[in-house]
Amino acid sequence: MKNFVLAGLLAGAMALPASAYTIIAPANPGGGWDQTARTMQTVLQEEGISPGTQVQNVPGAGGTIGLAQFAAQNSGKDDALIVGGYVMVGAILTNNSPVSLKDVTPIARLTGEYEAIVVPAASPIQNMGELVEKLKADPGAVSWAGGSAGGTDHIAVGLIAKAAGVDPTKINYIAYSGGGEALAAILGNQVTAGISSLGEFEAQVQAGTLRLLAVSSPERIEGVDAPTLKEAGVDVELQNWRMVAAGPNLSPEQKAKVTADVEKMVKSANWQEQLKTKGWMDTYLAGDEFDKQLEADTAATATVLKDIGLVK
Amino acid sequence: MGAFDLLMNGLVTAADPMLLLYALIGVTLGTAVGVLPGIGPALTVALLLPVTFRMDPAGSLIMFAGIYYGGMYGGSTTSILLNTPGESASIITALEGNKMARKGRGGPALATAAIGSFIAGLIATLLLAFFAPFIVKKALAFGSPEYFALMMLAFVTVSAAFGDSTLRGLTSLFLGLALGCIGIDQLTGQTRLAFGQAELLDGIEVTTLAVAMFALGEALAVAGTRNKAEEKVEAVKGSVWMTRQDWARSWKPWLRGTLIGFPIGAMPAGGAEIGTFLSYSAEKKLSKHPEEFGHGAIEGVAGPEAANNASAAGTLVPLLTLGLPTSATAAIMLAGFMQFGLQPGPLLFATNPGLVWSLIASLLIANFMLLVLNLPLIGLWVRLLTIPKPWLYAGILLFATLGTIGANPSTFELGMLLGFGILGYVMRLFGYPIAPIVVGLILGPLAEIHLRRALSISQGDWTVLFHSYLSIGLLTAAALALIVPVILRARGKGQVLSQLAGDED
Amino acid sequence: MTDHSEQNHRRPDVAAMVIAAGLAVIGGVMLWDSARLADLGGYSGIGPASAPRVIGGGIILLAIWTAFEAFRGDFPERPKQDLGPVFWIIAGLALQMMLLNYAGFSIATGIMFALTARAFGKRNLALTVPVGIAISFVVWFIFTQYLMLHLPAGPLEHLFVKGA
Numbered sequence: 001m002k003n004f005v006l007a008g009l010l011a012g013a014m015a016l017p018a019s020a021y022t023i024i025a026p027a028n029p030g031g032g033w034d035q036t037a038r039t040m041q042t043v044l045q046e047e048g049i050s051p052g053t054q055v056q057n058v059p060g061a062g063g064t065i066g067l068a069q070f071a072a073q074n075s076g077k078d079d080a081l082i083v084g085g086y087v088m089v090g091a092i093l094t095n096n097s098p099v100s101l102k103d104v105t106p107i108a109r110l111t112g113e114y115e116a117i118v119v120p121a122a123s124p125i126q127n128m129g130e131l132v133e134k135l136k137a138d139p140g141a142v143s144w145a146g147g148s149a150g151g152t153d154h155i156a157v158g159l160i161a162k163a164a165g166v167d168p169t170k171i172n173y174i175a176y177s178g179g180g181e182a183l184a185a186i187l188g189n190q191v192t193a194g195i196s197s198l199g200e201f202e203a204q205v206q207a208g209t210l211r212l213l214a215v216s217s218p219e220r221i222e223g224v225d226a227p228t229l230k231e232a233g234v235d236v237e238l239q240n241w242r243m244v245a246a247g248p249n250l251s252p253e254q255k256a257k258v259t260a261d262v263e264k265m266v267k268s269a270n271w272q273e274q275l276k277t278k279g280w281m282d283t284y285l286a287g288d289e290f291d292k293q294l295e296a297d298t299a300a301t302a303t304v305l306k307d308i309g310l311v312k
Numbered sequence: 313m314g315a316f317d318l319l320m321n322g323l324v325t326a327a328d329p330m331l332l333l334y335a336l337i338g339v340t341l342g343t344a345v346g347v348l349p350g351i352g353p354a355l356t357v358a359l360l361l362p363v364t365f366r367m368d369p370a371g372s373l374i375m376f377a378g379i380y381y382g383g384m385y386g387g388s389t390t391s392i393l394l395n396t397p398g399e400s401a402s403i404i405t406a407l408e409g410n411k412m413a414r415k416g417r418g419g420p421a422l423a424t425a426a427i428g429s430f431i432a433g434l435i436a437t438l439l440l441a442f443f444a445p446f447i448v449k450k451a452l453a454f455g456s457p458e459y460f461a462l463m464m465l466a467f468v469t470v471s472a473a474f475g476d477s478t479l480r481g482l483t484s485l486f487l488g489l490a491l492g493c494i495g496i497d498q499l500t501g502q503t504r505l506a507f508g509q510a511e512l513l514d515g516i517e518v519t520t521l522a523v524a525m526f527a528l529g530e531a532l533a534v535a536g537t538r539n540k541a542e543e544k545v546e547a548v549k550g551s552v553w554m555t556r557q558d559w560a561r562s563w564k565p566w567l568r569g570t571l572i573g574f575p576i577g578a579m580p581a582g583g584a585e586i587g588t589f590l591s592y593s594a595e596k597k598l599s600k601h602p603e604e605f606g607h608g609a610i611e612g613v614a615g616p617e618a619a620n621n622a623s624a625a626g627t628l629v630p631l632l633t634l635g636l637p638t639s640a641t642a643a644i645m646l647a648g649f650m651q652f653g654l655q656p657g658p659l660l661f662a663t664n665p666g667l668v669w670s671l672i673a674s675l676l677i678a679n680f681m682l683l684v685l686n687l688p689l690i691g692l693w694v695r696l697l698t699i700p701k702p703w704l705y706a707g708i709l710l711f712a713t714l715g716t717i718g719a720n721p722s723t724f725e726l727g728m729l730l731g732f733g734i735l736g737y738v739m740r741l742f743g744y745p746i747a748p749i750v751v752g753l754i755l756g757p758l759a760e761i762h763l764r765r766a767l768s769i770s771q772g773d774w775t776v777l778f779h780s781y782l783s784i785g786l787l788t789a790a791a792l793a794l795i796v797p798v799i800l801r802a803r804g805k806g807q808v809l810s811q812l813a814g815d816e817d
Numbered sequence: 818m819t820d821h822s823e824q825n826h827r828r829p830d831v832a833a834m835v836i837a838a839g840l841a842v843i844g845g846v847m848l849w850d851s852a853r854l855a856d857l858g859g860y861s862g863i864g865p866a867s868a869p870r871v872i873g874g875g876i877i878l879l880a881i882w883t884a885f886e887a888f889r890g891d892f893p894e895r896p897k898q899d900l901g902p903v904f905w906i907i908a909g910l911a912l913q914m915m916l917l918n919y920a921g922f923s924i925a926t927g928i929m930f931a932l933t934a935r936a937f938g939k940r941n942l943a944l945t946v947p948v949g950i951a952i953s954f955v956v957w958f959i960f961t962q963y964l965m966l967h968l969p970a971g972p973l974e975h976l977f978v979k980g981a
């Protein structure tokens with residue numbers, strides 16, 4: 001058996017890749033986009049949809065560097081894909097990026113995660129209502145640890161402040177570079193509250209080291225013991241989604257081909273299995289509905305970023 | 313079963329000949345990609361992860377550990393032989409290691425790096441296995457004020473160790489700090505000094521600067537030297553192996569490097585480079601041969617290399633105990649664990665002890681394989697330096713650009729590499745030390761971000777910097793490192809001191 | 818050090834003066850750039866512009882110090898340089914940079930390889946260019962095909978590997 005595996009490994013290494021999709025992950029290895037791209041690679045390969053799929057990292061600036069490079073190099077090509085997401089929408093605005101999602105061909109939304117608001121277990125704050133009270137009393141005294149400035153977490157805090165009637169420019173948001181660093185600051189009691197994708201906190205919440213106050217989903221999530229923000233009296237709903245797009249100027253036939261391949265991937269049992277192990281939600285959305293959703297999200301994000309003061 | 317029995321079980325499982333072969337393949341592949349400058353362990357693991365998918369869980373786990381250690385070790389080989397640091401944590405290794413290699417002592421330099429890495433990896437992995445839950449508690453006590461204090465200590469100790477001219481040392485450092493300002497400000501998302509260039513938004517890549525400064529700058533300087541015959545590189549002088557004296561001078565730095573590197577790696581925002589900086593300046597202070605520093609002191613290779621490896625094992629502490637990926641490498645490892653159905657988090661040791669212990673056993677075995685693979689190869693490696701100069705330097709530049717292109721195939725990045733290479737040449741010509749500019753680029757942004765975070769959380773109250781005993785202690789140490797030399801000099805002990813700081817590069 | 822003449826010592830060092838001027842320009846650019854940043858210091862009181870201001874100011878002070886030392890001729894002697902070989906290497910790297918995305922990794926890097934070898938004394942480009950391209954191609958092949966690295970492909974790579 002083991003000999004067989006080794007032989008397989010060597011044979012696999014010898015085989016030359018056939019022409020196939022190149023997926024750009026506009027981020028460093030290890031992050032959500034990179035993992036999405038590499039999971040796509042695995043499924044596309046194993047399902048035989050595109051056996052020679054390759055992944056390339058073009059990190060930087062919330063994905064805008066990768067996006068700009070991708071749009072410039074892949075006009076009219078139907079064998080190149082880029083992974084992106086909600087963070088990119090904000091980054092395009094804050095960085096004044098000359099290239100936006102209008103300059104590529106969005107294919108589909110693939111997965112999504114909801115935001116979670118937590119406090120350290122030792123914190124006196126017991127529920128979302130108390131946190132909001134504290135925020136109203138003195139916004140500066142509530143420090144929030146989350147991801148990069150202008151990213152999903154920052155936007156969510158801005159929305160929460162606005163919904164609570166607090167001036168969004170007054171929030172004391174502390175940006176951390178990675179999920180791990182922010183989580184360490186929360187666990188170490190350095191900040192008042194933390195905000196990130198639910199998956200980042202789940203293990204800590206189960207272990208009882210963090211208290212989950214609320215989640216940003218429209219309805220309660222199965223197996224998660226926390227109210228939605230709406231139930232807690234804060235009218236905010238937010239999904240941190242990930243998408244895949246193709247190059248600009250595709251013919252309708254090319255777009256149909258890529259969409260069909262992506263749909264085949266999403267519908268495979270393999271993909272569903274991968275989502276399960278990674279704790280990602282399947283929020284597949286394609287075609288006109290996705291385009292509409294994208295437009296609405298872009299408009300709403302622009303408003304919030306202006307409110308926080310990150311975009312003029 | 314106790315922790316020890318579990319570890320033994322893991323070792324016995326992993327000692328299967330087939331699994332050992334996987335470990336060897338992993339280490340070889342990891343080293344092959346890891347030697348490329350600009351491609352650190354994170355990218356190495358990311359690139360080679362698909363290879364491990366094709367195997368059964370035990371095989372892929374051990375191969376994964378092999379790739380990880382191989383990728384980490386690969387960087388130091390090129391640092392020593394070609395003055396081309398493969399990743400930011402092996403920059404310090406290039407300082408002394410390459411000087412040794414030029415004097416025909418490349419063999420001992422590689423050996424002390426390999427054995428130091430092995431010993432540090434061994435001790436650190438054992439510390440990880442038995443004390444992780446305790447260590448992580450201490451590490452979490454580090455908040456932004458403490459990090460800021462740690463950065464200050466690193467700044468002071470490192471800059472005291474550079475150069476014979478205060479003016480040129482400071483200029484080099486400030487140029488590095490200036491480069492560190494380029495890009496998107498992490499806390500506000502504002503763009504600084506990018507001048508509309510999208511490629512600059514994410515700042516200057518440390519490895520690009522280091523490779524340009526060290527490898528390109530030096531190739532230009534050697535090409536420009538009039539009397540080329542004068543400076544002759546000897547491949548081997550004396551023994552390829554470490555002498556008795558080398559051993560005597562290496563073992564303490566190995567242990568000290570491990571003790572410095574491990575806790576810094578365990579801190580959520582420590583960074584492997586910081587450990588190598590602190591270890592280097594500690595060795596320089598404690599050495600009986602301080603005059604050799606800057607000319608190829610073996611302690612300056614042994615300590616930082618051990619610190620580098622120990623800190624890599626240190627990053628596994630928050631990862632395994634809390635599920636915190638605190639570095640790019642840890643993040644990619646997390647992705648790797650999930651392939652094996654391992655969900656790192658506070659409950660991992662309790663819910664899945666078998667897998668954790670086989671991982672730790674795999675790490676130990678991969679670490680051992682690395683030693684087995686590398687020690688016999690040292691004789692071969694040092695022969696690289698006997699290649700005639702035209703081919704050798706052409707090869708070094710091929711290699712340096714290959715790393716940059718592999719990490720990011722953009723014309724702009726290559727342009728920066730060339731620009732910094734020319735800057736490195738000019739700086740060499742005018743007697744500016746090279747290391748401070750790289751140190752400035754690494755430490756500057758970290759110090760700034762931690763200071764601003766600390767002050768933001770305290771709402772502008774500067775006394776927060778002195779709120780814990782930890783930060784007071786670190787700041788006091790930094791202040792002492794700054795003031796004591798001045799007092800010593802004032803009391804007429806300048807002679808001793810200038811010898812201590814005597815460093816011509 | 819070379820036999821560079823002693824009489825230059827203690828005279829204003831023009832090259833070092835140029836460095837001082839360059840530093841002053843860098844410091845000035847930093848101050849100028851930080852002036853257009855919005856003040857988003859928030860609760861910390863330290864905004865994105867603070868660090869560039871301190872560093873820019875520091876560099877200007879260092880520029881003055883450098884000018885002072887240059888004026889007194891305090892800079893160390895410089896070894897005489899052969900600029901020919903230096904330019905060959907720079908030209909090689911520049912060509913590689915410009916050709917990379919059109920000619921592919923092997924050809925662009927092979928030319929850089931040959932020009933660097935020339936700088937160090939292997940003058941026969943008819944030999945070194947083919948050797949450089951061959952070595953680069955082998956490197957390209959190993960790293961892209963076996964070690965999963967992504968390197969730009971050009972006509973040569975397409976010739977040997979389908980779909981590269």
